[in-house]
Amino acid sequence: MKKCKVIFQPEGKKVQTVSGVTIAALAAECGVRLEVPCGAVGKCGKCRVEVSKGEGVSAPDGEETALLSKEELEKGIRLACRTKITGNTVISIPRSSRLQTQKILDVGIQTEVKLVPAVKKIFYKESPGESDLPVKFSGNIGELANSTMVFSTADSELLTIEHGDTTAILYGMAFDVGTTTVVGTLVDLKTGTVKATAADMNPQVVYGDDVISRLNFCLENKNGLAELNKKVVDVINKLIKEACKEAKTTPDNIYDIILCGNTTMEHLLLKTDPKPLATYPFISTLTQSMNKRKASEIGVNINKKSYVRIFPVIGGWVGGDTLGVILATNLYKTTHMKLAIDIGTNGEVVLGNKDRLVAASCAAGPAFEGAHIRSGMRASKGAIEKIDLLDGRIICQTIGDAAPVGFCGSGLIDAMALLVENGIVEDTGRIKDKSELPAELPAEIKEKLVEHENGNEFMFTGSISLNQKDVREIQLAKGAMLAGIKILMNELGIKADDIVEILLAGAFGNYIRAEKALAIGLIPQVALKKIIFCGNAAEEGARKALLSIDLRKDVEEIAKAVKYVDLSASPLFQDIFAESMMFHRNI
Numbered sequence: 001m002k003k004c005k006v007i008f009q010p011e012g013k014k015v016q017t018v019s020g021v022t023i024a025a026l027a028a029e030c031g032v033r034l035e036v037p038c039g040a041v042g043k044c045g046k047c048r049v050e051v052s053k054g055e056g057v058s059a060p061d062g063e064e065t066a067l068l069s070k071e072e073l074e075k076g077i078r079l080a081c082r083t084k085i086t087g088n089t090v091i092s093i094p095r096s097s098r099l100q101t102q103k104i105l106d107v108g109i110q111t112e113v114k115l116v117p118a119v120k121k122i123f124y125k126e127s128p129g130e131s132d133l134p135v136k137f138s139g140n141i142g143e144l145a146n147s148t149m150v151f152s153t154a155d156s157e158l159l160t161i162e163h164g165d166t167t168a169i170l171y172g173m174a175f176d177v178g179t180t181t182v183v184g185t186l187v188d189l190k191t192g193t194v195k196a197t198a199a200d201m202n203p204q205v206v207y208g209d210d211v212i213s214r215l216n217f218c219l220e221n222k223n224g225l226a227e228l229n230k231k232v233v234d235v236i237n238k239l240i241k242e243a244c245k246e247a248k249t250t251p252d253n254i255y256d257i258i259l260c261g262n263t264t265m266e267h268l269l270l271k272t273d274p275k276p277l278a279t280y281p282f283i284s285t286l287t288q289s290m291n292k293r294k295a296s297e298i299g300v301n302i303n304k305k306s307y308v309r310i311f312p313v314i315g316g317w318v319g320g321d322t323l324g325v326i327l328a329t330n331l332y333k334t335t336h337m338k339l340a341i342d343i344g345t346n347g348e349v350v351l352g353n354k355d356r357l358v359a360a361s362c363a364a365g366p367a368f369e370g371a372h373i374r375s376g377m378r379a380s381k382g383a384i385e386k387i388d389l390l391d392g393r394i395i396c397q398t399i400g401d402a403a404p405v406g407f408c409g410s411g412l413i414d415a416m417a418l419l420v421e422n423g424i425v426e427d428t429g430r431i432k433d434k435s436e437l438p439a440e441l442p443a444e445i446k447e448k449l450v451e452h453e454n455g456n457e458f459m460f461t462g463s464i465s466l467n468q469k470d471v472r473e474i475q476l477a478k479g480a481m482l483a484g485i486k487i488l489m490n491e492l493g494i495k496a497d498d499i500v501e502i503l504l505a506g507a508f509g510n511y512i513r514a515e516k517a518l519a520i521g522l523i524p525q526v527a528l529k530k531i532i533f534c535g536n537a538a539e540e541g542a543r544k545a546l547l548s549i550d551l552r553k554d555v556e557e558i559a560k561a562v563k564y565v566d567l568s569a570s571p572l573f574q575d576i577f578a579e580s581m582m583f584h585r586n587i
């Protein structure tokens, strides 16, 4: 294989590689930040790069000629996931293709927890008597004088002996490992107070935005599982360091970690073969018991003698993060009928109360995170997050008040609501022709509609628009969410009126405007005051479990008690899904 020199612009990073490697794979390998939303399979067209003079790369393949215009190809614009390096070359990554750091939701509803930590410390000034020992000790008891015993109350096990009195130092960390972001909270286990929070993107995003891309990467690459596992463990260790720095302590002083994530993330964390999850009948091999591992076994750099616990899963695609939401919101204790919706890169829904809970995972895909939408993007600087129609003018509010670059999830919902509420889009999702627009619509708004032969397009700014294909993608995502909710409602035999509260969790859920979600029929039609935002509830659930071994037992019991509903197995799914794609307020 030929050796090739590649320069990535604008940072001027010089790397050596061998011919045959794709630009996307090389970028991932050498830490160049590049978006690959579809998992580098040539479907989304969002990994556009510019190859200087078109030299040193393979000829365009079918996917590239389908997704790129003739003019773009002539200018050297290529898809990084399809183009292979064949010689020395210079590759420029435009801003629109650079992996942006997403606005991360790191706070959840803060609830009171009775502190029953899994790790405790006792200091012995003098040698203790046998009966003073909280756990079995096989060493020389005389050597315990002027020492601190660190022990696990969860396992009645000695963890370590420390010299002197270290009882003032006892930390734990709770993590929510999401498909897109990872959030960790450092907690003082003596008081239960939060000392620091650290968050970052999940570095696995360079292998694709959704869990399917990650699973495919594992199946198609011999070292895929190890590679993805290393990425997520590395970011956890980075966040541990950052949180410790903020709290002026060291990772050695962390004695307990609780992690939760969706089923795929937990498989990758535990280095468990995800093949059964990725292939029919899509079964999780993780159990409904807490996964306990030595920190060193997982590769997490905290006190060497400590354990890491990873939440169990409910079943199928409904994982530990949903258990976190149930724990955080006390859904399993309430007498009222409540619906919790965790909209992240995927959508999980749980319905019920203390008597019965049902849960499902909706294949909403990452459309609400901007993927598969031509002008879609992550919730990062320049993303339109809010849209209003005021005095005949469209007002777009962007993250960081920067010039608009595209829509993030909340902006997409607002954009869609504007089109639906103003009669620009039919209930079926068809963008109307100009002649069909309501007469009362201001002329400036009518002018924003551009007619094309293969479906119309509505321009929100000079270059940011929703076209017919984008609207269909939004319909598919919202249809999947709503169909999942309706099937759970059927399962419990209830109607929208019976729902006392809708709890919106997750980053996307937290930033959307409830009235806009209602306007496009994304969620059941309830009074606005019944919609409660609960922030990063999964992370809050992990924090609660960190503080209490009793709540850890609750987590295992909830995992067994919640009924997992496999939506694809429901004979009603296709009909309900088709009906749920409509934009009217249909439940």
Ligand code: FES
Pocket (backbone or CB within 6 Å): 035, 036, 037, 038, 039, 040, 041, 042, 043, 044, 045, 046, 047, 079, 080, 081, 082
């Ligand atoms: S087309 Fe390259 S990542 Fe989607």
